[in-house]
Amino acid sequence: MIMDFKELIVVLATGLLCLADAQSDEAGCNQNRYCNDCINFHPDCAWCNDKEFTKARCSVNRALKDDGCREIKKPNNTELKTKSDDLKDGSFAHDPIQLTPQALKLTLRKGKAHSLMMTYRVARNLPIDMYFVMDASYTMATKISDVADRIEDLIAGLRKSFTQNIEIGFGVFIDKPVQPFTITTPRVLENPCLIQNTYCEPTYGFIHRQRLNKNTTEFIDTIRSTNTSSNFDTMEGGLDAVMQAAVCPEIVGWRAKSRRVLVYISDAGFHFAGDGKLGGIDLPNDAKCHMVPNVRTQRAIIGEYIYSHSKILDYPSYGMLAKALKDNNINAFFLVDEAYVHLYQGLTSMIDQSKTMRMDTTGSQGVVQKISDYYRELSEKVKITGVNLPPELHITVATNCSVSTIINTYRLPTDIKEMCTNLDVGKEVFFNVTVTLEECPKESGKRLLKLVPSGLQEHLEIEVDYSCDCECEKSAELDDRCSNKNGTYECGVCRCKPGRYGEFCQCSRAEGDTEEVMEGKCIRDIRTKKICEDLGTCECGVCKCQPNYEGTYCECNNNPCINRTSGEKCSNRGTCVCGQCRDCKDDYYGKLCQCPPEQNCRNEENGLMCSGHGKCECGACVCERIYEGPTCSLCPKCDRCRKCGYRECVECLDQKGTSALNSSTACPVCQALKIQKVDRFSDIEPCGYIDAEKCETHYVVDCVNNDIYLNITKGKICSLPPDPLLIALPLIGGILGVGLLLLLIWKILTFFYDRIEYARLEHEIQNAKWSNTENPIYLNPVTSNENPSYRGNKN
Ligand SMILES: *[C@@H]1O[C@H](CO)[C@@H](O)[C@H](O)[C@H]1NC(C)=O
Ligand SMILES: *[C@@H]1O[C@H](CO)[C@@H](O)[C@H](O)[C@H]1NC(C)=O
Ligand SMILES: *[C@@H]1O[C@H](CO)[C@@H](O)[C@H](O)[C@H]1NC(C)=O
Numbered sequence: 001m002i003m004d005f006k007e008l009i010v011v012l013a014t015g016l017l018c019l020a021d022a023q024s025d026e027a028g029c030n031q032n033r034y035c036n037d038c039i040n041f042h043p044d045c046a047w048c049n050d051k052e053f054t055k056a057r058c059s060v061n062r063a064l065k066d067d068g069c070r071e072i073k074k075p076n077n078t079e080l081k082t083k084s085d086d087l088k089d090g091s092f093a094h095d096p097i098q099l100t101p102q103a104l105k106l107t108l109r110k111g112k113a114h115s116l117m118m119t120y121r122v123a124r125n126l127p128i129d130m131y132f133v134m135d136a137s138y139t140m141a142t143k144i145s146d147v148a149d150r151i152e153d154l155i156a157g158l159r160k161s162f163t164q165n166i167e168i169g170f171g172v173f174i175d176k177p178v179q180p181f182t183i184t185t186p187r188v189l190e191n192p193c194l195i196q197n198t199y200c201e202p203t204y205g206f207i208h209r210q211r212l213n214k215n216t217t218e219f220i221d222t223i224r225s226t227n228t229s230s231n232f233d234t235m236e237g238g239l240d241a242v243m244q245a246a247v248c249p250e251i252v253g254w255r256a257k258s259r260r261v262l263v264y265i266s267d268a269g270f271h272f273a274g275d276g277k278l279g280g281i282d283l284p285n286d287a288k289c290h291m292v293p294n295v296r297t298q299r300a301i302i303g304e305y306i307y308s309h310s311k312i313l314d315y316p317s318y319g320m321l322a323k324a325l326k327d328n329n330i331n332a333f334f335l336v337d338e339a340y341v342h343l344y345q346g347l348t349s350m351i352d353q354s355k356t357m358r359m360d361t362t363g364s365q366g367v368v369q370k371i372s373d374y375y376r377e378l379s380e381k382v383k384i385t386g387v388n389l390p391p392e393l394h395i396t397v398a399t400n401c402s403v404s405t406i407i408n409t410y411r412l413p414t415d416i417k418e419m420c421t422n423l424d425v426g427k428e429v430f431f432n433v434t435v436t437l438e439e440c441p442k443e444s445g446k447r448l449l450k451l452v453p454s455g456l457q458e459h460l461e462i463e464v465d466y467s468c469d470c471e472c473e474k475s476a477e478l479d480d481r482c483s484n485k486n487g488t489y490e491c492g493v494c495r496c497k498p499g500r501y502g503e504f505c506q507c508s509r510a511e512g513d514t515e516e517v518m519e520g521k522c523i524r525d526i527r528t529k530k531i532c533e534d535l536g537t538c539e540c541g542v543c544k545c546q547p548n549y550e551g552t553y554c555e556c557n558n559n560p561c562i563n564r565t566s567g568e569k570c571s572n573r574g575t576c577v578c579g580q581c582r583d584c585k586d587d588y589y590g591k592l593c594q595c596p597p598e599q600n601c602r603n604e605e606n607g608l609m610c611s612g613h614g615k616c617e618c619g620a621c622v623c624e625r626i627y628e629g630p631t632c633s634l635c636p637k638c639d640r641c642r643k644c645g646y647r648e649c650v651e652c653l654d655q656k657g658t659s660a661l662n663s664s665t666a667c668p669v670c671q672a673l674k675i676q677k678v679d680r681f682s683d684i685e686p687c688g689y690i691d692a693e694k695c696e697t698h699y700v701v702d703c704v705n706n707d708i709y710l711n712i713t714k715g716k717i718c719s720l721p722p723d724p725l726l727i728a729l730p731l732i733g734g735i736l737g738v739g740l741l742l743l744l745i746w747k748i749l750t751f752f753y754d755r756i757e758y759a760r761l762e763h764e765i766q767n768a769k770w771s772n773t774e775n776p777i778y779l780n781p782v783t784s785n786e787n788p789s790y791r792g793n794k795n
């Protein structure tokens, strides 16, 4: 049940993913024109190689399928294990296998991460190759014999803890036999120990004494027979020796499937790159094997080799040495005198999997213990390193080796930290290696890289190929499909020659004109960026408009020129200019040139438009009521439909009453009429019939089609005799008004007359020549009588 539920979730999840995929081209695949650009644009992009396909060829897989593409190119990552032997412990019959798989082939697509699993297990009976590089200077004599004494203990210890399969060998070094490192007078050269008054071997750079093998007795014998030698300065040529031991695997006898350990023992410091100049050696070390059979002392027969370029090449640099050791998977262990530990630690800090330890002066038991500890440490840790990693690959390694529940991720090759420590024999860990192609390299072709557990011979070999190119683009040839061989036809699209562009290379452009410039010619408004106003397509810098649109940018809409029903443009009589019909032929007019000339409306006889009884609309007369004919010249109803006709009928109906309305027999004069009673007439002026009682009936004669209607109002309007007061009052008002007016005029006139008279009187008074005689007829009207008692105010 739980399983079912999980499955359900997986199904749902994949379903959702598919939906997301189908929904849209979120990655923006569509902007890619060519197959190569498409597949390298985003890992989700796919290319349609179907020749008949017409939609955008670069899109997400699902979209192409939905659009019906029959041939989709979507390179994906593939992995093929070419060698995948099971992990196993070693035995005398076969080598152990600690790492699986051993080889695989990858095909990677840009941007798509690929994860592969590697399993590692520390095997029992892993072969050990242990090569001693020993300082054979005079002071080392006791230490060398200590190694000879203790080697058996060491081997016994290793056998007990790790493996039965151990091979040992050794070589010795002094220094370059050149001044100032060595005194080069012939006698001292022959016996450098002349000063000490003993014999020692002539100085040499490096001699390989004992090839790696399992015969401990032989090792001890050879080591014991080793004579010491001497040089002049305190530093030795140890790095030359380590270099040769590393780069001469055939001579040293390093096995292919072993853990290689180089044990370096010295009580002095070392010379390094640049020191050679003191001795006049200019050539830098070349990190190549220069060991030749040691013929000088006839010991070549027993497999002795000597470094031949000691006097020719400079000492190696730290970096060179580190690389040589790493490339040959050699783990170097430096056992040195206390005084030089720091010097050697400087060196080993730069060399992967190497270590410096102080050499005990007290006893050789320490040497054995230290070598054994070093080996244990080596076998308990593992770290994946890369060889030949192409720069375009991003590689991370995730492993659960430190704690089972924690997964740590490291980036190769930059993270050179420790990955796994404390691995016990038999313990299994996985490495999840994620490889991503970040950028397609210029050169195509396969790459061979290795993932190596550092310090081990085993590795995973990966042959990686990139699907950066579309096969179909490789066979491109000039093709007729691309406008007369103006381009190559690749993967369903044309790739144009310089100066040509367009889907089929049908367009040409001037030098320097980009496709954008050409497209700009189809855009009217830079702000809206609408190509051909969205009403057409831009072809070679020219707008090709949709039907019924025209203009440089398809800005003219010619639809208004078209009659929707007939589909004719300007009624086939005129030209459409940007949505307007122009130059209509034969005097036609109107928006679509649909109207015949107005001349058609003119009555030839009287010269009036529509005979004065109508309006000319779109070349045809629209006649007033009852008028007919193309020029409204006909009026068959004019007589019958006179405005106030049929008065007799109204009179008859009035006399016979409303009961007669239905019966035509009652009023034969009404026979041809349809009589309608209406409430009142609103917009026309009716006719009136006044009966004996002075009441008025309103009616209208109306010709509708072939019927003559007599519409009569339901009620009558009876006018009353006039009110006497209404007549008298204005009369009285008028008489009074006129009287008052006359009075006023009379008054004004007399007033002026009086003034004139008075003025004349005045004038006469002024100018009169009166005699001072009294008028004889004048009698003074005043008589005075004196009151005798009155005294007045005379006082
Ligand atoms: C990768 O391609 C192969 C063949 O083209 C196909 O069988 C396989 O399912 C694809 N894998 C993925 C993860 O799409
Ligand atoms: C080991 O070497 C010694 C002397 O060098 C020889 O006598 C002996 O046979 C060898 N042993 C083996 C097993 O080869
Ligand atoms: C060491 O010196 C002795 C005598 O001087 C010589 O017989 C022997 O061969 C030398 N050993 C080596 C390994 O050269």
Ligand SMILES: *[C@@H]1O[C@H](CO)[C@@H](O)[C@H](O)[C@H]1NC(C)=O
Binding pocket: 400, 401, 402, 403, 404, 405, 428, 429, 430
């Ligand atoms: C790492 O994972 C593998 C597989 O899941 C498991 O077999 C192994 O025990 C784990 N290793 C450690 C150190 O936990």
Ligand SMILES: *[C@@H]1O[C@H](CO)[C@@H](O)[C@H](O)[C@H]1NC(C)=O
Binding pocket: 115, 117, 398, 432, 433, 434
């Ligand atoms: C390996 O790592 C990748 C990326 O981190 C992850 O997607 C994948 O599931 C891992 N594979 C296993 C088996 O853990």
Ligand SMILES: *[C@@H]1O[C@H](CO)[C@@H](O)[C@H](O)[C@H]1NC(C)=O
Binding pocket: 483, 484, 485, 486
């Ligand atoms: C390119 O096309 C033009 C016009 O289609 C044609 O005249 C010309 O010959 C073509 N060029 C080539 C090299 O075919």
Ligand SMILES: *[C@@H]1O[C@H](CO)[C@@H](O)[C@H](O)[C@H]1NC(C)=O
Binding pocket: 563, 564, 565, 566, 567, 592, 594
């Ligand atoms: C459009 O064409 C139809 C059929 O020919 C015609 O009846 C109609 O009058 C025309 N309309 C205009 C506006 O010309």
Ligand SMILES: *[C@@H]1O[C@H](CO)[C@@H](O)[C@H](O)[C@H]1NC(C)=O
Binding pocket: 658, 659, 660, 661, 662, 663
């Ligand atoms: C007149 O005709 C109407 C319906 O047509 C009818 O209802 C009415 O009775 C008739 N009147 C007379 C007097 O025949």
Ligand SMILES: *[C@@H]1O[C@H](CO)[C@@H](O)[C@H](O)[C@H]1NC(C)=O
Binding pocket: 676, 678, 681, 684, 700, 702, 704, 709, 710, 711
């Ligand atoms: C007269 O009556 C007829 C019928 O009801 C109607 O169609 C017509 O418009 C009327 N005429 C007027 C002027 O009211």
